[in-house]
Amino acid sequence: MAEEFNAKEVAEKIYRYSGGLDNVESFENCMTRIRLEIVDHDKIEENQLKEIPGVLGVVNDEQLQVVVGPGKVNKVEAAMEAYSGQQSGEKSSSNREQAAERAAEVKAETKGKQKKSPFKSVLKDIANIFVPMIPAFVGSGLIAGIAAIISNLITSKTLTGEGWAQVALVLNIIKNGMFTYLPIYTGINAARVWGATPTLGGVTGAVILLTGMDPEAPIKNLFNGSALAANQGGIIGVILAVWLLSVVEKKLHQWIPNSIDIIITPMVSLLLIGLAEIFVLMPLAGFVSNGLVGGINWVLNVGGAFSGFVLGALFLPMVMLGLHQILTPIHVQMISQTGSTPLLPILAMAGGGQVGAAFALMLRLRHDRKLVDMIKGSLPVGILGIGEPLIYAVTLPLGRPFITACIGGGIGGAVIGAIGHIGAIAIGPSGLPLIPLIAGHNNWIGYVLGLIAAYIGGFIATYFFGIPKDKLALEKAAITAEKNGVVDEPVMPAAHEDVTEENFQAVADGKIQPITASSDEVFAKKTMGDGYLLTPTSNEIYAPVAGTINTVFPTKHALGITTTGGLEVLVHLGIDTVDLQGAPFEMQVSTGQTVRAGELLVKVDWDAVTAAGKATETIIAITNMDAVTDFSLTKTGQVAAKDVVAQADLK
Structure with missing residues (x-):
């Protein structure tokens, strides 16, 4: 244990068993060991050196190397300087001594049992999958937001002319390079996280796109005979499928002879997982979506603030499971019957809850520079109605903020539902770009009020209830260090x-x-x-x-x-x-x-x-x-x- 390590005793015994002070020409330390230049190697008592408490190993070569480990080595170096009166080759070790002492204190504090939490592990893996995609999310998301504003202004007749339509088309083509093929990128990164072959992960993600399927002769759901739809199962389905791929591929590598492993393993892995996706995972998602249709219709019939809260709070989980596509026919039917869909403005509040949660995280965890930078990059995109960066790289990996963000979305939806008669004349992105599509002369004001309520609701819920404990511990440690004027020393929580x-x-x-x-x-x-x-x-x-x-x-x-x-x-x-x-x-x-x-x-x-x-x-x-x-x-x-x-x- 760190508190039993006696650097002074180790230093004295290193000199004793290295042949004494006169036999040590010079010494210096590296990250893990003391390196000594020896006059006469025959005087070294190697076995005795190995028996010194705290010494992990000895290498007797051109140099004599005594291994004591990171942190401890700095203390031994200082003790050897004090014992011999001879300076090592290094200038100063004071900063390293402080760091080593702090590390020892932290290690002592962190002893004890640790609870197993598979849920936390899953969230950490999701973060590892999506964080590398943040630059593409942000760049494509901003382009998508601009395209959405132009398209919605065209739909509302505010902008006219073929030129604007061409601009929107070009921007959407660029944007689709990210969002159309998101399942493929997700599959590649998920494979890297779980140790599968990245290209096989990409193919696994591509399966849910059902590329090449004839819409006139679709693949049938084995459970109820209905047609499968592209992206059914969503990103969560892809992640689950790639996790299964990693399990299957590792097993096959163990079972298949090396001579044919490169041929058989990829083929069998893709075949098994592809079939599981098409005939099990996607149909299961379809089964859930069909059940949701009845539930959504019931919620809509109830109406008012209750309907708004339920729909606003549940929309983001539906998006993650690829189930939001079942709402498209409902939107279309409402627009054809009444001229607008009141459902879309309510669902748009889910993104507002994410934005509010992000502001709360940025304020409460302002010393977490990496998180703050990530939020700063994702916020403009989220305000423009593209929620993936905030969902997958910020709130979902942290756990609690995703739930409180959904609550914020529910609050915004409740406001929209309570005001009533707020509908969109066409299907389009959420956030601020949806404002031009709100039907009626002044109804957009009610939509904006709902959006503000979602921002505030997500902020308050996250600020008070959505900050993870481990992140709070880091923040408190950083604040304490700042108050004490400590900037360069490491501060770690338990x-x-x-x-x-x-x-x-x-x-x-x-x-x-x-x-x-x-x-x-x-x-x-x-x-x-x-x-x-x-x-x-x-x-x-x-x-x-x-x-x-x-x-x-x-x-x-x-x-x-x-x-x-x-x-x-x-x-x-x-x-x-x-x-x-x-x-x-x-x-x-x-x-x-x-x-x-x-x-x-x-x-x-x-x-x-x-x-x-x-x-x-x-x-x-x-x-x-x-x-x-x-x-x-x-x-x-x-x-x-x-x-x-x-x-x-x-x-």
Whole structure:
């Protein structure tokens, strides 16, 4: 345990069993070990060094290396300076000592049992699937919003002429490059998260588009004989199907002989999952949608604020399941009979609830720079009626805010329902672009009041009830540090009790191997803990997990990350690269900074590393394996940066 580690005793015994003060020519530390230049190696008592409490391993080569681990190594270095009166090769270790002490305190605080929460794990996976798509969501969403405003103004006769129609058409074509094929992108990213082949995930997502099906001769639902519709089952159906794909593909890799694995496994995986999608998942979604038709009609007949609340609150879950398409015939029938659909303005309130929730999150968690930046990018799109960025990258992964956002949508829907007689003359996007389509001279005012109510309702519900506990803990820690004038030191909350696993991403393009393949004996023997080895083919190194940077070594060849689940992860760039004094490394983060999985950590000139005669193998190691029940490397061989390659189950 950290509190039993005696750096002074370790330092004294290192000198004693290294042949005494006179036999140590010089010493310095790297991220994990003390490196000593020895005068006479015959005087080293290697077995005695290995028995020192707190020493994890010893390598007696050109240098004598005594491994004590991240955090502790800085304390041993300081104790050796005090004991010998000799300075190490490093300038100052004060900042690193403070970081190490803070890490030890945090580790002590995070001891204890942790509750298993599969739901939290699912939400975390959903975030990992959709966060990489945020730039495309935002860019396409803004284009879609502009196209929607132009199209709606054309429909309302405010704009006329073929030129405007052409502009709207071109913008919609660009927008459709994202939103029409969203199931494919989702399938690719979901496959990366769960360790399946990304291209197979993309094909699995494409299946729900029913490409090539003749509308005159559709595939029939096995349960009730009705025709299947494209996108039935929605994005959630795609995610479920790709999860099943990952299970099937991994099993087949185990069962199929290597000689035919590359042929049989992809074919059988796609066939089994494709059939399951078409004949089980999509029909089940259709069964649910048919049941909802009766429920929606009943709600509409009740009318008033009650109908508005129920429909406004339930619309987003329907969109996620691909069930919102059952409402199109209802819209069309209402418009043909009465000239407008009162249902669409109510459902549009769901997006307003998301916008209000996003504002609340941005205010309550203002120190979470990554979340705030993500919200800032997604908010304009959400206001324009494109809700996917806010749903999939912000509120849904956090859990509670999605529910409170739905409540906000219900509040806005209740206002619309209570006012009454607010309808849209055509089907179009929600948010502000829907205003030109509101029927009647002044009825748009009632729609705007409903939208404002949704914004306020989503904000209040989220502000008071929708902030996750782990995020609040981080925010409180950041506020405390700010008040105390602490900016550069890492501040981490206790591990959240619901965190049960951590997925590890590839830190760069390259070849993944078990850590036992390392040329460094310390890592190969798992002295520092389990993990993986990556031989990089790209110069950018990304974060393998989300967390806080607890240490950046002065020579920039290594850094440490502490996750909210309490894992301490070492990123070690090359072997023996401490000797390069930081020259090939351009650090992009600093101590105390919070990073997302997949965020750029450092740029490396690997050619310079190779020219210096150093190995480029990069080590990712969990240095507190006492917090882990199981570590599994789920992918080896060639990988792309940010692919999910390993998983650690926490105690």
